[in-house]
Amino acid sequence: MEERKFRTIPILISLLLSGFIGMFSETALNVALSDLMKVLDITPSTAQWLTTAYLLTLGILVPISGLLLQWFTTRQLFVAALCLSILGTFLAAISPTFGFLLTARVVQAMGTALLLPLMFNTILVIIAPEKRGAAMGMIGLVIMVAPAIGPTIAGLLIENLSWHWIFWLSLPFLIIALFFGIIYMQNVTKVTKPSIDIMSIVLSSIGFGGIVYGFSSAGEAEGWSNPKVIISLVAGVIALGLFVFRQLSMKQPMINLRAFKYPMFVVGLLMVLICMMVILSAMLILPMYLQQGQNYSAFKAGLLLLPGGLINGLMSPLMGRLFDKYGPKWLVIPGLVIIAVSLWFFSSITATSTVIFVIVLHSALMIGVSMVFMPAQTNGINQLPMELYPDGTAIMNTLQQVAGAIGTALAVSIMTAGSKSYLSGVEDPQNPVHLLAAFTQGVQNAFIFGMIIAFAGLILSFFIKRVIIQHKSQTSMH
Missing domain, CATH: 4.10.860 (DNA Excision Repair, Uvrb; Chain A)
Incomplete structure (x- = not known):
């Protein structure tokens, strides 16, 4: 009865389209950073703030999202999230200076911070538990394909137009999603207005x-x-x-930490965090290696990483259906084995490694991630009772941002330390040959770090069990 009242498809389309653009603009700018340094005359560490400020805003706002979901209706939050995204994107598109662009990024991130938890929560409410894997697979498709094609499209736009076009391109899609949402979005959660x-x-x-x-x-x-x-x-x-x-x-x-009492939620959460650290550190180090170690242009580096990202996105709905059928164990354990083995091969990467080597390994890594990420996440949230959904999604989304920041920071510092220790042992540290070898050693060390995290995940994955949904009667009563 309950399901028929929701126009599931239009609601999903408006959420997924806006989520896609939110995720796209998060990574598209990474490729443009070297271009922005020249145009705006800023240093690399200043340019990095365009990404850091975005992550920081998400880290601060996402935890509050569980509270907002209980204070405002689904429609109100959706419209607010999209208005912020549209405003931020428009400001970024017309940005004349770095400070202006940074402010625009923060406004954009405020929109994304409202949207991500809203997307997860709405899907948990409108879709029956036994079909949830497939729906979360569609979210996976959006969350993984957008960051994958972001760098490629951005590379194309930078080579032919200017970095402003990354934002001009996103704007019409956000406006379409807003109109679609205004027409079709329904209120799916109860407003309880808990004390703030x-x-x-x-x-x-x-x-x-x-x-x-x-x-x-x-x-x-x-x-x-x-x-x-x-x-x-x-x-x-x-x-x-x-x-x-x-x-x-x-x-x-504000966030009900009782969600941590559910063991599969905790296991699922840890799996998601491990995936997040692996993906984000790889997404940062591989383009650097391709541009600095192999001298490829931004566009070429983006193109080489495109197959892996697309495979990951396309695998996601398939993994969702397999999860609905067989549960998480048969996906998560082999997935982590694939991740660990891919990273082990990556740790032998050199300046002479072939393009095929990089594409095949990156694709294998992404297949592994798609086998772990979504099944572990859905299985974990399935164990929570319905009233803990907003808290569970807020915890997962917040810690993902934190894990992403930690993963990239550790990967970069391990890479830098590896390069430094190599250069300290050679006689002529400024020699380009030594500099390249030092950079390569740093990259290899960063991949070894990723492999160690993946092994920790593999040990943990033996504890994952399929959650049998018991609150079906409760769901139909709501």
């Missing part, structure tokens, strides 16, 4: 914000010994500890 605890919001913002900022700064140029990095990490950890303590002692917490 300002202290919780402050603690979560300092906590998640401090950790994302600290790791991002460490990964850029500052290094781990910089006081700015140490202070923000320490402040972040202390604030997070206080936040957790406060949530556990409140009657109506």
Whole structure:
């Protein structure tokens, strides 16, 4: 009865289209960074802020999203998210200066921060548990294909037009999604207006914000010994500890941490975080290796990584259907084996590695990720009772941003440390031959780090069990 009331397809289209553009603009700008440094006359560590500020905004706002989902209707949040995205994208498209562009990125990220949890939560409410894998597979398609084609399309636009066009291209799609949503979006959640605890919001913002900022700064140029990095990490950890303590002692917490009582939710969450660290560090290091180690243009580097990204996106709905049929175990364990083996091969990469070697390994890595990410995530959320959905999705989405920041920061610092230790052992460190060899060693070390994380995930994956949904009667009563 309940399902017939929802126009599922139009709701899905408006959510997925806007989610796609949100994810696209998150990675499309990465390829444009070297171009922006020249045009806006900024240093690499300043340019990095365009990505860091985006992640930071998500890290601060996504935890609050669970609360917003209970305060505002689905329609109100959807329209607000898209208006922010449209405003941010328009401002970015007309940006004359770096400061202007940075502000535009923050406004864009505010839109994405509202949209991601809304997308997950709406799908959990409107789709029956036994069909959920396939629906989450469609989300996977969006979340994975957008970042994959982002760099390629951005590379094309930069070579032929200018970086402004990355944003002009996104604008019409966001406007279409907004109109579509205004016509078809329905309110799927109950507005309960729980009390707002300002202290919780402050603690979560300092906590998640401090950790994302600290790791991002460490990964850029500052290094781990910089006081700015140490202070923000320490402040972040202390604030997070206080936040957790406060949530556990409140009657109506901002994020209900009781979701952690469900073992499969915790296992699923850890799997998602491991995937996130692997994907984001690989997405950062591979383009660098292709551009610096192999001297490819931004467009060419984007093209080489396109097959892997597309395969991952296309595999996602298939994995969703397999998950609905067979459960997570037979997907997650082989998936992690594929990830670990691919990263092991990647750790032998050199400046003379062939294009085929890179494409095949990257594609294998992405297939592995598609086998782990979505099944582990859906299985984990399936174990939660319906009233914990907003909290479960807020926890997963927040920690994904944090894991992404941590993964990229660790990968970059391991890469830098590897290069430095190589150069300290040679007689003529400025020799281009040595510089290339040092860079290669750094890249290899970063991949070994990824492989170690994947092995940890593999050990954990033996504990994953299929969740049998017990709250069907409850769902039909809602």
